[in-house]
Amino acid sequence: MEGSDPIAALEAAVTAVAGVPVELERPSEARHGDYATNVALRLAGERRQPPREVAAELAARIASLDGIAAVDVAGPGFLNLTVDDAWLGGALAAVLRAGGGFGARSAGAPERIQVELVSANPTGPLTVASARNGAYGDAVARLLEFAGHEVEREYYYNDAGAQMDLFRASVEAVRRGEEPPEDGYHGAYLAELADEPGDPVPRMLARIEAALERFRIHVDTFERQSAVEAEIPDALAAIETYEADGAVWAATSAHGDDRDRVVVRSDGTPTYFAADAAYIRRKFARGFDRLVYVLGADHHGYVARLAALAEMLGKPREAVEVLIYQLVHLTRGGEAAKMSKRRGDVVFLDDFLDEIGVDAARWYLLSRGHDQTIEIDVDLAAERSQKNPVYYVQYAHARIAGVLRNAAGSRPDPAPGAALATEERELVKRLLELPAIVREATARRGPHALPAYSIRVADDFHRFYHHHRVLGSEAEAFRLALCAGTRTVVAVCLDLMGVEAPERM
RNA sequence: GCGCCCGUAGCUCAGGGGACAGAGCGGCGGACUUCUAAUCCGCGGGUCGGAGGUUCGAAUCCUCCCGGGCGCACCA
Helix, strand or coil: CHHHCHHHHHHHHHHHHHCCCCCCECCCCHHHCCEEECHHHHHHHHHCCCHHHHHHHHHHHHCCCCCEEEEEEECCCEEEEEECHHHHHHHHHHHHHHHHHCCCCCCCCCCEEEEECCCCCCCCCCEHHHHHHHHHHHHHHHHHHHHCCEEEEEEEECCCCHHHHHHHHHHHHHHCCCCCCCCCCCCCHHHHHHHCCCCHHHHHHHHHHHHHHHCCCCCCEEEEHHHHHCCHHHHHHHCCEEEECCEEEECHHHHCCCCCEEEECCCCCECHHHHHHHHHHHHHHCCCCEEEEEEEHHHCCHHHHHHHHHHHCCCCHHHEEEEEECCEEEEECCEECCCCCCCCCCCEHHHHHHHHCHHHHHHHHHCCCCCCCEEEEHHHHHHCHHHCHHHHHHHHHHHHHHHHHHCCCCCCCCCCCCCCCHHHHHHHHHHHCHHHHHHHHHHCCCCCHHHHHHHHHHHHHHHHHHHCCCCCCCCHHHHHHHHHHHHHHHHHHHHHHCCCCCCCC
């Protein structure tokens, strides 16, 4: 792993000198060197020595490390390291050797992980709210796979129960030429479902699956609520329950929940939470080490009760991970667009994709932290699609692909033949950030770091490209290697986001 | 009332203990005999919601307050 992460290797070398873990960061200012660490400031306290004194002592020893051109003590006691060109060349060689696996396999102990995503009931087409769930959940799944875990994507849906009865009744009403029930479903899609005979639910589900595939989300397994409900008695026997007020309760408050939850109503019917219990038990029985739920902010109350269920089933509560994303607010022409499925004025995923495209849609939905609500003016997103930064990044990839096509026959060589220019050094250093970016994005379940980082990569590449000729220059071999490394890094980022890396634009 | 999330540039948002706070869009002004100008370069733009606290050092951590979003079912 460290063999393909030059930064981690350098950090390990400096750590060996300092005696405590060292993290290198990239200073915002060029005069602060290539990499900086505050380790001397941290050590000063425990050594009861002035920080700059500690720094000076460490600097002398770090300066003799392989690849270090200079070490400066700055400010209150920062150590600013400058690496030499040969080190950067070696690092670039490591990127090229790793190829599409650069930054991958960071998981110490690979797990079997299930990511449950979208799980919208098939009572209508997917909306943009589900699109955020899907884009986010799928990106997290891709990150986990990239880290080396075995990941399965699952979609859970209701195929029986009151809402589905109402949905079927709404379709039936349309077939009879009547208005759907007052509290039923009303979209134009009902007419299409009514045109064909039989149960509309499987066809609605097929349409949803097709929309997800178009959105580049492949669901491995679909789980039906009716199948899960059949296992409710077994699940209730496996957890702590008691009777009170004529109902059966699960003792979730003993496991971190605010209160206990009813699992069987006083009329004898099980609650939705009873199905949750059966479902989570079934998931564990299928052999997953970790269960990831991707849920909207309106479900944040589930976190405690699902963890409680895991504990009651004898699993560590950390084995259930509930990822909460904030809601998507859509506006159209300044007016808030309604998101209820029972109204006709919703924005469906397919329409959204028609307007702004799959790449821009995925990029846009992933660009914000999942803890942040998103506001999208649908008209604006469509109108300004050319200005979406996704094209800026894709263009970098296409540009490189073009150069490499034209360079056919010419051999890349990551060893610098001459002193590297500023733009070349900056670009190499940028590429080397990928493993840390990916590790952190994975650990924090925050794929929004990827678009932010890939913009910086594209930025550094476009600047390099503008200032330096690749083909026919004296530095052609090195620059071709730099182009190849950049293409790899951009392609890895785009793939983790589910965005295409085009060869031409 | 209780719980979760969020207040950073005109707008949409990054940054989640370090050195003068960033990007995109929008505004203004420049650059193509060129491997792709979907590019590059420059200018302007900020009480990081407010007040305390911890720290050598706070947009970042803690407390309180203000403002916004979302939840607090024997619904699904």
